[in-house]
Amino acid sequence: MSSSNTILKKQTLFQMSLYDQLDFTDPLLVLSQMIDWNFICILLSPFYSELGRKSTDLRTYAGLIMLKYLENHSDESLIQEYIRNPYYQAFCGATGYNTVPPCHPSKLSIFREKIGQRGAEIILAASACAYGLEAFDDIVIIDSTAQPKYIGYPTDKKLARDILHACRAIAIAENIKLERTFEQIEAKLIKIINFSKNRKNNGSDDALVELKKIATALVTHLENKLHEKAIFTYDQKIELFRRILKQTKNSKNKIYSIIEPQVQCLIKGKPNHKCEYGSKVGIIISKKSGIILGAISYDGNPHDSKTMEVSIEQLQRMYSPIYMPSTMIGDLGYRILKTKNQDPFDVQVCNVKIITPDLLKKLTSDEGRKHLIKQLKSRSKIEPIIGHLKSDYRLSRNFLHHEIGDKVNCIYSAVAFNLKKVMNAVKAKNDISSLIANYALITALKSKIIDDIISKKNAKSVVEQNKKSDNLDNKLF
Numbered sequence: 001m002s003s004s005n006t007i008l009k010k011q012t013l014f015q016m017s018l019y020d021q022l023d024f025t026d027p028l029l030v031l032s033q034m035i036d037w038n039f040i041c042i043l044l045s046p047f048y049s050e051l052g053r054k055s056t057d058l059r060t061y062a063g064l065i066m067l068k069y070l071e072n073h074s075d076e077s078l079i080q081e082y083i084r085n086p087y088y089q090a091f092c093g094a095t096g097y098n099t100v101p102p103c104h105p106s107k108l109s110i111f112r113e114k115i116g117q118r119g120a121e122i123i124l125a126a127s128a129c130a131y132g133l134e135a136f137d138d139i140v141i142i143d144s145t146a147q148p149k150y151i152g153y154p155t156d157k158k159l160a161r162d163i164l165h166a167c168r169a170i171a172i173a174e175n176i177k178l179e180r181t182f183e184q185i186e187a188k189l190i191k192i193i194n195f196s197k198n199r200k201n202n203g204s205d206d207a208l209v210e211l212k213k214i215a216t217a218l219v220t221h222l223e224n225k226l227h228e229k230a231i232f233t234y235d236q237k238i239e240l241f242r243r244i245l246k247q248t249k250n251s252k253n254k255i256y257s258i259i260e261p262q263v264q265c266l267i268k269g270k271p272n273h274k275c276e277y278g279s280k281v282g283i284i285i286s287k288k289s290g291i292i293l294g295a296i297s298y299d300g301n302p303h304d305s306k307t308m309e310v311s312i313e314q315l316q317r318m319y320s321p322i323y324m325p326s327t328m329i330g331d332l333g334y335r336i337l338k339t340k341n342q343d344p345f346d347v348q349v350c351n352v353k354i355i356t357p358d359l360l361k362k363l364t365s366d367e368g369r370k371h372l373i374k375q376l377k378s379r380s381k382i383e384p385i386i387g388h389l390k391s392d393y394r395l396s397r398n399f400l401h402h403e404i405g406d407k408v409n410c411i412y413s414a415v416a417f418n419l420k421k422v423m424n425a426v427k428a429k430n431d432i433s434s435l436i437a438n439y440a441l442i443t444a445l446k447s448k449i450i451d452d453i454i455s456k457k458n459a460k461s462v463v464e465q466n467k468k469s470d471n472l473d474n475k476l477f
Contacts (some may be wrong), residue, residue: 018090018097027423032091034130034422043122047115056103061111062123063092064102069393069416075105112408120411125318127418128291135291140284140325142311142334143382144304146266147297147410148278150399154256156208157193160215161186162258163241167218170234176225182214216245262403264301278398279406282311283414285385287378291421292385294318295414297406304333312350327353329379389413
């Protein structure tokens, strides 16, 4: 009898789904029910072609990226943890327990590049909608922070040495025999620079100048040796090398990394880190709930007052015309220069009213001052949220490559913060049904975003067809 009972139990377990075998009150499983996966999958499907071999399910890709930032994993450790943890598999939509990885870790980077910034914004909108209608408030708070890049501390010695190594690597790749590689001289000069205690006496400055001269000589020698086809491929790199070697201490638009030339030097006035090398990020949260509604990485290092239009355009791209805030609260950096006849209390950017602390000086009534002070005090809510993004959700160091990595990393860290906030709300309240979002907003967003993506895709296909027809005409005639 005992053996027959065990066989029956095994059969029933085999017939049951993975979700039924787990604890359905676990916050991760409750979170998977509160996210509208159809919203994400339908909107991300236009980024993939219908032709060719089918890719992995979009829900598994989106779920893996959410778990990566939520639990602070690398791509490799995330795939290992997915095989070990059945809750991860249930969150990503698996029907049964899998011992085979869903994809190779490199596929996650391909997925991030394929959907780009627009796809990441779709996932951010879905994470905000998972909290419910309380996430969308008329008053929002904006602030900027630095997103440091995973690069070494830039010095002239390191940049010159990297240029020498890059030139030798290009010569090996193109089968070019260099007359001089300057390896021995480079080693001697770097020893002088490294072990010099007093710069004036030991001649480290002279050694650095000579190291730059060697690097310029090798760049010109390599450029002369390259073939005509190879010149087009390495033209941008050689121009980058020349810019680095020409720049001085006081030159503007300096380059701090060969691999990541878009990196900027951000001075935020911190006592520990005076300079941070990376990109500038703007964060927008709702005043009541604290949910992150927008996160965007700016090009270059603009002033805070010049970044509001870009941030509001992101909100319009994600939520308009279903939702748009009426007022935005910022610090003194977001104040705008007013014209003579303009009312300072009616300053608007893209039809959004801007409130900054400099308005307190222009108020005379006590009631108006009290109301404005209350609004300005709520601005401090965003500071601990930025701290959590940096310490818990991979914003303190960006490991993703190139400009698309800068734009995407801050959005996914905001997604992880929103999902953690939903999980905390699930733990705090016993009534789970009251936390489930009103999907009328999601369906309206879905139809609007689908139309935008499909129209852009159709426009691209028309341009490609015209190019193909032009090429055919050129071949025929």
